[in-house]
Amino acid sequence: MLDLTNPAHIVGAVLIFLGLAVLLISAIGLYRLPDLYLRASAVGTSAGLGVALIVVGALLIDFTWPNLIKAIIAVIAQLLTSAVGSMAIARSGYLHDSPPAAITSPDELRDTRRDDVEV
Amino acid sequence: MNSWLTWPVRMIGFLLWYAKEFLLANLQVTADILRPSARMRTDPAIVAVPAASRTASEYTLISSLVTLTPGTLTITYSRDHAVLYVHGMFAASRDGLAEEIQEMEDRLLRAMRREPGDLSRPLARPTVRPxxxxxxxxxxxxxxxxxxxxxxxxxxxxxxxxxxxxxxxxx
Incomplete structure (x- = not known):
C-alpha cells in the first residue's frame, strides 16, 4: 500500500510519474520526428528508460529482496531488448529502402551501395 | 595479474560514466522533442566511424551501448573494414559525432580488455570497397x-x- 509518510514510497511515486512523463514525451516524439531512424534512436531507448523508472519506482514502494532481484533483471532486460530492437528496426528499414529524412547529411552508408537505385 | 584485479573497478567506472552520458542524452533528446518545430535542432547524419573493436563481443557491446544512448543509433557495422555505421540525431559536424562514438569505444575497451592494446584509428571515413x-x-x-x-x-x-x-x- 502506498504510504505517503514513508520517504521510500514518496520517492517511488515520483519515479513512477517521471517514468510516465518520459513515456509520454517519447510518444510525442513519435509524431514530431521526421523519419524511422530518428524515431528509433530517440524514442526506442527513451521508452526503455521510462519503463526502467517505473520498475524502480514500483520496487521502492514494495521493497523485498526477491523483488530487488526481479527489478534488476527487468531493467537490464528492458534496456538490452530496447537497444537490440531499435537496431533491428533501423537496419531492416535501411535494407528495405526506407529513406532517411532529407536533412540527413552526410549519409555515408548510402555511399556503400553498389547500385544506383533512386530511393 | 594486476589488470585482473582492477577489472571490476574499471567496469564500475565505465558504467558510471555511461549512466551520466545516458541521462544527459535523454535530457537533450527530450528537450529537442518538446521544442517548437522552428527551433528543433535535429540535424541527423549517418557516419562511418572507424572502430578499434576486434572481437564479435566488442562489436556487440559497443553497438548496443551506442544504440542505447538516445540520439545515436548503430545501423550496421562491418568487422572486415572495422567500421560502425552510426546514425546521429545531433550531428552538427561529421567529425564531432565520430569523435563522440570513438570516445565511448575507447572507454569501453579500456574497461573491458585486460590490456587496452592499440586504440589508435583514423577519424576520417575509410575507403570501403567490395x-x-x-x-x-x-x-x-x-x-x-x-x-x-x-x-x-x-x-x-x-x-x-x-x-x-x-x-x-x-x-
Whole structure:
C-alpha cells in the first residue's frame, strides 16, 4: 500500500510519474520526428528508460529482496531488448529502402551501395 | 595479474560514466522533442566511424551501448573494414559525432580488455570497397557489404555482418 509518510514510497511515486512523463514525451516524439531512424534512436531507448523508472519506482514502494532481484533483471532486460530492437528496426528499414529524412547529411552508408537505385 | 584485479573497478567506472552520458542524452533528446518545430535542432547524419573493436563481443557491446544512448543509433557495422555505421540525431559536424562514438569505444575497451592494446584509428571515413572488386583491383565505387553478400565467401570471416544481410544491400 502506498504510504505517503514513508520517504521510500514518496520517492517511488515520483519515479513512477517521471517514468510516465518520459513515456509520454517519447510518444510525442513519435509524431514530431521526421523519419524511422530518428524515431528509433530517440524514442526506442527513451521508452526503455521510462519503463526502467517505473520498475524502480514500483520496487521502492514494495521493497523485498526477491523483488530487488526481479527489478534488476527487468531493467537490464528492458534496456538490452530496447537497444537490440531499435537496431533491428533501423537496419531492416535501411535494407528495405526506407529513406532517411532529407536533412540527413552526410549519409555515408548510402555511399556503400553498389547500385544506383533512386530511393 | 594486476589488470585482473582492477577489472571490476574499471567496469564500475565505465558504467558510471555511461549512466551520466545516458541521462544527459535523454535530457537533450527530450528537450529537442518538446521544442517548437522552428527551433528543433535535429540535424541527423549517418557516419562511418572507424572502430578499434576486434572481437564479435566488442562489436556487440559497443553497438548496443551506442544504440542505447538516445540520439545515436548503430545501423550496421562491418568487422572486415572495422567500421560502425552510426546514425546521429545531433550531428552538427561529421567529425564531432565520430569523435563522440570513438570516445565511448575507447572507454569501453579500456574497461573491458585486460590490456587496452592499440586504440589508435583514423577519424576520417575509410575507403570501403567490395572484396571481389578490391581483389580484382577494379572497384571504382566505394562499396561495402554488397560486395561481401554478392561475392559469397569472399569475406568469409565476417559472418555476423554479411550473413545477416542477404539481398538487402542489392535491393
Amino acid at each position: 572484396a571481389a572488386d578490391a581483389a580484382a583491383g577494379a572497384g571504382d565505387r566505394a562499396d561495402d557489404r554488397t560486395g561481401g553478400a554478392s561475392a559469397g565467401t569472399a569475406e568469409s570471416e565476417g559472418t555476423e555482418n554479411d550473413a545477416g544481410r542477404p539481398a538487402g544491400g542489392d535491393a
